[in-house]
Amino acid sequence: MEPEGTIVFTTVGLPHFGFDVFSVAVPGDPGAAVTELTERRHTDGVSVNYNAQFADEDGDAVVFVSERTGSARLFLSRPGRTEPEPVPGFPESLFHDRPIVRDGRLYFVSAHERQSEPFKSWAAVYSTGVEGGEGPVRLTPTGAVDFSPALDRAGELVAVASYGFRRWGGDFRELDTEIAVFPVADPARRRVVAAAAAGWPSWGGGAAAAPPRLYFHRRAEDGWWSVYEADLGGGGAAARRVTPPGVHAFTPAAAGDGRRIAVATRRKGRRHRHIEIYDLESGEFVPVTERINPNLHHYNPFFSRGSNRLGYHRFRGEGSPGDRVVPNLHPVASPAEAQTLTLLRANGTFPSFSPDGDLIAVNGDFLASPGLSIVRSDGSRRWIAIREPALFATAWSPRERGVIFTSVGPIFETAKATVRIARVEFDPGELDGRDDGELLASARVTVLTRPEAGNDAFPSCSPDGRWVVFRSGRSGHKNLYVVDAARGEGEGDGVRRLTQGEWVDTMPSWSPRGDLIAFSSNRHDPTNPDGFGVYLVGPDGAGLRRVRVASGDVDRERINHVAFSGDGEWLVFTANLGGVNGEPVAGPNQFQPYGELYTCRLDGSGLRRLTCNAFEDGTPAWHPRRLSVGPAAPAGEPLRGEFDI
Template identity: 40%
Template sequence: MALLWIIFSSIVLSAPGFANAGDRIVEGTVAFASVGRARYAFDVFLLDFRPWELENASLGPHLEFRATDGVSVNYNGALVDDSQRRVIFEALDFRGEQQGDASQGILIYVSERDGAAEVRFNLFYQGQRDRGERSLGNIESGSQESHGNRRDALEIHGDRGNSQNFIDLGKLWSSSEVEPTALYDRPSVADGRVIFVSTRKRREQSRQSWAAVYSMDIVTKKITRLTPEGVTDYSPSVSPSGKFVMVASDDGRGWGGEIEELDTDLYSFQAWDGSGRKLVVKNGGWPSWSDDSTVFFHRRAEDGWWSVYKATFSKSFTAIREERITPPGVHAFTPAASRTGKWIAVATRRAGSLYRHVEVFDLGSRKFHKVSELVAPEAHHYNPFVSPESDKIGYHRCRGKGVTPRLEHIKSPVPGISLVRVDGDFPVFSPDGESIAFIPDLDEGGIYVTRLNGSGLTKVFDKPAFGLSWDKQRKGVLYTSYGPGFVPEDTIVHIVSILNADELIAGGGGEVKWKILTKSGTKNNAFPSPSPDGKWIVFRSGRSGHKNLYIMDAIHGEEASLRRLTEGAWTDTMASWSHDGEWIAFSSDRHNPGGGSFQLYFVRPDGSQLHRVLNSSTGGRVNHPFFSPDSRSLVFTTDYAGVSADPIAVPAQFQPYGEIFMARIDGSELVRLTHNAYEDGTPSWGPVKLDSSALTGEGKKARCGFRDTRWLKPAIA
């Protein structure tokens, strides 16, 4: 075995923090996939709520209207108290005729329309124009039926809006006033300030979340960090008085790799500067104030059911009393408290239901009442919120209309690099950088090719596949793994070459020409990557009973030539051959076989100079490396930044900690490229920088084709 050189045994000790790109010249486009995100099509919806119906133990149909505009995804809304109206209008320089109209309300929410999660405001009409209008339908399939006089827009007119039920007031801050590529989430307004979560400041330790709570003065735009250094805070909630903020916090313990129930406690502190920080509840998340001495929150109970709890306390946050509110037999979580103290809104998952719904729980009768299921029964509804007057309930869900773009521009922290999210998996650039091959749906199979601007779409393979690469010499030749992914070592998976992709793309017609390169009977051959001269392919194989790396003839396959590159009772996988031919990068758990941790290693093509380049600390992951066109840098997915939001608050994510990072090939100058609550993965790096204005927006009709949280089972036996 070649000498093992450990370059970086620990990011914490070896690197001076998460560096910027420095003075190095890095160029091109990085494409990546995010689990499900391209198909969310989230908008924020509001409905008028008639609380007196609780007394009759019956909730009738509600008027639901869309309060955001259907651009990109819009989510995690909150309604602003009328007392904050004037300061917001002044800060946004809004002088519309609705400025003094009491029938107008203000929504604050998160939108990703400009390539990052940013905070925006909308002005919306609070009255009901058509009593009894109601939307029903199969949202998951993208269809909606009308009952009564259905409108998506309630007509209001102003100098910033046309015929719709809201006016877009825009962003509170400009990109020059904040870190423009960071995540900004869970916003709310109190006493002239916006309280929010952000990943705007890096952590010096690996595998720790960058999420912290901040306050921005609406007038001066001054930002104050409310979370102590070295601590992670999620899910801020502002008390009705505006004096206090409560958060779910790790209190500096750090992230332990959990992805279902975060190890957090509830802390309260002063809203204006973060002082007076006190522990209120051990083991809790997603707090929501009812009054300044009562907060609701969720946790997974000992019986396995997610449930909502209530904590009451004195003004000094002593004499704390906890009480379980929702019963076993139904998952209830992400509570939103009414200031009446009589009811809460919660998200639920019930036995026999495929969908996450919003329901009202009556604190007096201890009964649930359906809300969203009466309006859109076949859609997932997320993260309910309640108006300050307790007369409206909001949430976000897939709008079921519009187009899901094939490629989506994402803001990049590195000027020379464009970032693009692909609606699919395993994107990889053609050698000239002008095309991207990808797999739109792993369940359905098939490989497609689109142009760099997202126009055109050609199927070049119709079999189940994963892991793609282009031949760097033979035009139109692609390599892939033919067979199922995420399977044991003894499963039949072959490396194949697709020989006429260029002809198919050119519209020449005919059948796909392809060839199996691995021998019959060999097991779990995957993740092919060709040498720059086009003569060889490095790939992973489980033929020995363990997943190790092999190199074979790229044209004729292993029948012509095969040699083993690595050997051991561990997993070496996801290899990438550098464009200059000098190195092969791969992920491996050889430091702790079977322990679930993957680190990044380099080896020469002749098997010499094997060494570890990046280490994600104990139990961490560094996966899917891909070299830059000049072979001096690489991009990869990792858990260096922990998780950025409570995983239960988003749709299914296998690994919500996955973010895209880049570094030099010696592991230095580590830069975080993506900031979100999704699993980002399978990046590749092309030589041409994409002009985001050139994206055509072409794609599929939005069909809400995503799954809810997989580990949130409808029932527990």
Template identity: 40%
Template sequence: MKMKLPLALRFLIALCLWFPTAADHEGRSARSSILFYTVGRSNYEFDIFTLPTQFDDSTPNSAKEFQITDGRSVNYNGHFPAISPSSPSILLDQILTTNPASRPPIHLIYVSERNGSSTIYLDAVFHGGGPDRGRRRSTLEVSNRVQVPLVGNQQSHGRISMKDRPSLVGDHLVYVSTQEKSGVPRTSWAAVYSTHLRTGLTQRLTPQGVTDLSPAVSPSGTWTAVASYGEGRWSGEVEELKTDIFIFRTKDGSGRVKVVEHGGWPSWVDESTLYFHRESDDGWWSVYRAILPKSCRISVDSVVTQRVTPPGLHAFTPATSAANRTFIAVATRRPDSAYRHIELFNVVSKQFWEVTRNVSPKANHFNPFVSPDFTRVGYHKCRGLSNGMKDNHLSLENIHTPLKDVSVFRIDGSFPSFSPAGDRIAFVSFLQGIYVMNLDGSGLRQVYSGSVFATAWDPIRKGVIYTSAGPSFSSVSTEVDVISVSIDDDELTYKKLTEGGENNAFPSPSPDGKWVVFRSSRSGYKNLYIMDAVNGEKAGLFRLTEGPWDDTMANWSPDGDWIAFSSDRENPGSGSFALYMVHPNGTALKKVFESEPGGRVNHPWFSPDGKSMVFTSDYAAVSAEPICNPHHFQPYGEIFTMRLDGSGLRRLTHNSYEDGTPTWGPAFMRRVDVQRPVDEQCKFEDSPWLRAVENSVTVKARCGGQ
């Protein structure tokens, strides 16, 4: 190891770091809390809306849009089930005995993330019975609603999972769930299940070792089609999964066969015809039709596929109904718009009919679905602050996890950290700067206004927070400095601890408050260094790691024995990071966990008792088609915990977002959401690679196709 310090001082540093004091081991409670950040998640709240497929000119289109879901949390990916008195089911039993209305209700099955966990709900919204005859656009009045949780944590015997794209077949609900671990790194946990709603009996329809997404049940209920990337691990590709379409018998998953290579989001129009989307060779996402042979022998070679939507625009997520074979509903992204809109497409005349653009021209509309009689089209979009509703934003969202003594929260800010006493939280706001608040969300204030990332509290000096001042995700030549901010002084002050213009970031103090480990690019590579916590690097510098790779995101253990960090040392520059630990004197370096060669493990943080770590990883791969979730910046990154020897791996989050920057603090927070008012929402853009495709196509057209 290279040193800038005299040998005696070097030995003193190593000695202090190696032997923590007895006080470091006292006063820790087994009950604690984990906070983490989800990229972009706080910028939107979705509800499901519906419009008629046929408009008349007497009423403005905006007056015909009906908000079905109740304005709580995130509601998406709906399905209009075929429920009628002639086909009785458990759903109809509950609906009619609760509110026998004079007019048939709107039935909706959908996914909701309320209560910190994914649940599939049935809502029946009745017209009539109110002073405005039930034609209100907001359906918040409970008297007009029947709401039944179909499959959630309670219905699935406590198994926490992401659930998605539900369909109803009699009394069976078919859906995606991540409730069973794959057991293989970077292999998705997403599989298709069927739950009998009267008995709760659940069976897995997807073979073990296979990932199935976006299920669609045929009109008769006999077949289910899925987007699958089969056996093998996720490649790590963000833009598209390159899934294939398989079909199998809905009753038991038998008869599984591939019918389409390269396709996703299937939707049946009859027992031998389904639509799907894929990225075409010309770069435009388009909808295709697959015609299956009516003989028993079905294979990719016997299925006829045809492109349906033309180039010049993106078309995704087709929706069909057996009642109307002429039209399909699609979400489109046209070059003259930054938003997705729902349109009806005539497969015979090749004409589009805009549905949502005249209603909400500057809002994204996602994943359409149509009623069995093709009279209504549904979709989800941001509800915003329409209809006079005062919306609330979750500063802290309680997340259901399998941990009994640890409360887990999604925080509206990145790089959170707990104060040593566990009574305050520091985090980085997307508006820039460091904010501090109490555990209940009160006392929120900005303590630093510059561009920063990462926070860590000094364990000894009250009110001192370390951070990285400068742009994140920057090169080795970008100037970033480690600073300390004193937030409890009468006047806020900060102190620069590094100098020289290198990329210095991710500070973490030793448990005795004397030293700070951080990553620096001063050698031309991002390695780990240790400096004095008060006077910074001018008081001397100890180089902890050395090599032509990136060592970063260091965190010091509570007992002072270990420093955990992420590194790409096995494949420098690849973006692949594994989790390592090393003693503060530079000895006993060991790899603790990797997703797999090529995978990502980042942001390790020790538990208060020093026996476990929390981190983010792509170990569970993806849980949904990324193109169907453009507001999700990445399709990978879940929160995990494990013991220091790499055993006891537990997945805490189940979603299709990018979860990251976790922290683990000594206070057990009450498992309730913390809200604050907001003025606007939905500050996200569609998938960035779509704009790149459009620009490329435009340039080629201007250059005569050269």
């Protein structure tokens, strides 16, 4: 039987980005003071729009990535048109990135062709005609992994950040990619021009007789992200560092005159990421966006062909035309192999469904208020159950519509930190009498575990509503325990130990059939704090077994946030099986940008990838009903562009 129902989950940061693509005119003299610049907005304020390039000579049209259809797809915005038009890609792909339009052709990244082994990204570079006609052509060799394509000014050479045929090594703060170059006409003739953690290539201009210049970024040995110039003359010289230490400079875009590069910078004592122009001859930086929007982050610069305009993306600003709301729930495109599932992205963390599926409980963003909210599952309304922050991991009682369990205390702490399991009760009848965003007067909190017991977190309720399984550090190690769902542990007689060992057992989920508890653990290698697999155990502690998901190299699995399907036949979880799809340094912070949602049967078979993007997806919950978000304008909180950079 196919997996069915609705999965609601969280994506780190994305609902709050509110990105649009902008550009400014570039002063003719690179050393001239930038005293007044007028921004032009190229995108329409719908959803999240980013990673653009100019699509014409004059810097009027842009091709960009947008999340407006529920996945990352490519669009073209032209002057005089109110809406962008979709450009050719792969309808079955959930991830497109880094588009380039040149001479009627589109070059881009897609991640839809499955690799033959786990721990390899599906990202590859393709080319197709802008107006359609012929189908897309894969430029990346089968089995290889390429990101961040750049096309030289003649349209003959492509440079990429590439893993080659290597598997992903777990790197994500700085990728261990190399810069490879190949002719468009013969992609098999690849050569590596810069190795050792090199990324985001950009072709420079210059004299016609001179070898083309290729710039890229990497973190230098002194710790500063810097721009380098690769040696393309065939002499084998090491890459030359271009930007100085003392400032982080990344995601370079080279101007066509061979004299300037635009970079995103982070400077000591300054909170925001800004776009600056670096003069290759004088060695001076010229600030651009800091003089226009000093209190906004700006990302990933790009020049027009004539170098007369400089583009980037940023938060569109409160009150700007376009989307102004972070939706309570947002539909996400389902993959072709999982059309029996509805995917919803929640504004909040650790969602869980009420028994009938009409309501969803969500926590705030760890330290943010409110700590616990209740949302209608059509996304139309939201109420506050607990205003205080520092709550995480919700679990609805399967038997009581007005009972939710959660953890109270700091997340990501040691075994002995004070975190407690709490029971939150409220009157569901109060919801209809309360306005959107109001605090529920009936909500009350009962703490079920003792504060001196240590780090008690991640509750999940038994199908009969009598017991709660949770993770506790009371022994000095994080293992699983079961506590009475109504009266708590009392003097100790209301709690019993389920697992035991000098490792981490965490994030349990009780099957709706009652016979199994799924959880994440590194018990197979307690010395590895990053390696977590899925395990199943009976409520009495019997029948412990591992669900092996990654064929061939299960000890590299990092699988968390496991949950059961409504019929208890399938598991959903977040995992690192597909590596990363882009360069994380190019966007706002993602704690685990390799985290994607997958589902499989209880024996590990039938593995299916549900999400594919450049962000971290996690904390899924599964309800057997197919739910849908209402067709009206989305309800939610104001969009303020608040996210972790």
